[in-house]
Structures are given as structure tokens and as C-alpha cells.
Amino acid sequence: GAVVSQHPSWVICKSGTSVKIECRSLDFQATTMFWYRQFPKQSLMLMATSNEGSKATYEQGVEKDKFLINHASLTLSTLTVTSAHPEDSSFYICSALKQQGGEQYFGPGTRLTVT
Amino acid sequence: QKEVEQNSGPLSVPEGAIASLNCTYSDRGSQSFFWYRQYSGKSPELIMFIYSNGDKEDGRFTAQLNKASQYVSLLIRDSQPSDSATYLCAVTPDGAGKSTFGDGTTLTVKP
Numbered sequence: 251g252a253v254v255s256q257h258p259s260w261v262i263c264k265s266g267t268s269v270k271i272e273c274r275s276l277d278f279q280a281t282t283m284f285w286y287r288q289f290p291k292q293s294l295m296l297m298a299t300s301n302e303g304s305k306a307t308y309e310q311g312v313e314k315d316k317f318l319i320n321h322a323s324l325t326l327s328t329l330t331v332t333s334a335h336p337e338d339s340s341f342y343i344c345s346a347l348k349q350q351g352g353e354q355y356f357g358p359g360t361r362l363t364v365t
Numbered sequence: 366q367k368e369v370e371q372n373s374g375p376l377s378v379p380e381g382a383i384a385s386l387n388c389t390y391s392d393r394g395s396q397s398f399f400w401y402r403q404y405s406g407k408s409p410e411l412i413m414f415i416y417s418n419g420d421k422e423d424g425r426f427t428a429q430l431n432k433a434s435q436y437v438s439l440l441i442r443d444s445q446p447s448d449s450a451t452y453l454c455a456v457t458p459d460g461a462g463k464s465t466f467g468d469g470t471t472l473t474v475k476p
Contacts, residue, residue, distance in 0.1 A: 284463070293466070293468040293469060294409070294453070294466050296463070296466075299463055341408075343408045343409075345409075352396075352397040352414075352457050352459070352462065352464075353397075353399055353411055353414050354399070354411065354455075354464060355411060356401075356408040356409045356410065356411075357408060358407070358408050359407070359408040
């Protein structure tokens, strides 16, 4: 297996503020990471693909100016939710792609609550 | 038609029984197939992957792939209550690309 960490595991912020979530692959290098969002009792929803050293690719309907992604190294990708609103409250999960096999290893997730 | 389809369930089996989870996919060129387990309130965890037609066994889990029928399944033998979770099927067009996930099948194993 492989280990992916996320920080913070949960965060509460006020409406209008920004929140940064970090995703790290601890024991392998990941040129590609993914960011997902999941609402209670719903499916995983892919938000964007994060590529080391290049711009992220966003899924249709995901605002790139609101969800800023930076993949500055082979082990770290960050997601910043800017000007957060209560409807952004969700479970945000990252995964790192293990290039050799194509399998994804997920971080433990970050639960965001915007008040 | 969804690209990856799973029965949403819930699928309920008694403890000790075999649980059979099924997944069909639409892209005939798909190369890599994965099963993830997600407990309520937690993130998904990779439990099996398979690339070639046939069966692949790992402990109590067996993944089965039939590319001609565009079908992949996961069998859980001697099911335990701790296996109760949502199981996600994921399909990747090539070895290192973005996976498409099914919506998941919720499994309940009753003691």
C-alpha cells in the first residue's frame, strides 16, 4: 500500500474566509493527485486533477478561481477554498496516483464546515 | 448510461456468507480496474486491483474481470460485520489515468 495524509482533518471557518487543505504522499512520489468532494450519503465527486509543475485540470462546473490548486512538489498538493460559503461545507478528499499501477491512494479527508 | 454502473443496494448478507458485488463499464478500451471500500464518514481505501481477465484472489477477497462482457466483480468470502461498508468500483482507460468511479454498492453483513 501507500500512505497519503491530509491536513487539517477538520476545519470550521466563517463565511467569506479562505481555507487551505494540504495533501501529502508520504512514501511515494505522485506527479498526479486528485481532489474530490463528497456530500453526506452521496457519491464521490471529482473536482480537479492536480499535476506537479503545471496547472490543474478542473471538472465541468467546478470554479477554478474558487478552488485554487497548487501542486508544487511530487509529494504535496494544496486546495484552497476561497471566499467560502456555507454551501461549500463538505468532506474534501485527496488521492495520489501511483504511476506504476494506476491505483489511487486516498487521504483521510478534511471535513469543512463554513458558518 | 453511466460509464461505470453498480447496484446501489443495499446488499444484505448473513455473517459467514459470500457477498457478490458487481460492476459494469462502458469503455471497452479500459485497462485497469479497482475496488475501494469506504466506511461511513471515512475516505475510500483500495482493497483490490485487477488488470487481466480472470480471477485475482487476496485473502477473503476475489476480483473477477471479464473484458468481453465489460464486467468486473468482487467476491467477499466468509463475510464479517466489519465488511459492512460501501464498495466502489473504479475503471481507468489506461494504466495511469484518471479513474471513473461507480456510485458504490452498500453492503451490510448481519451477525
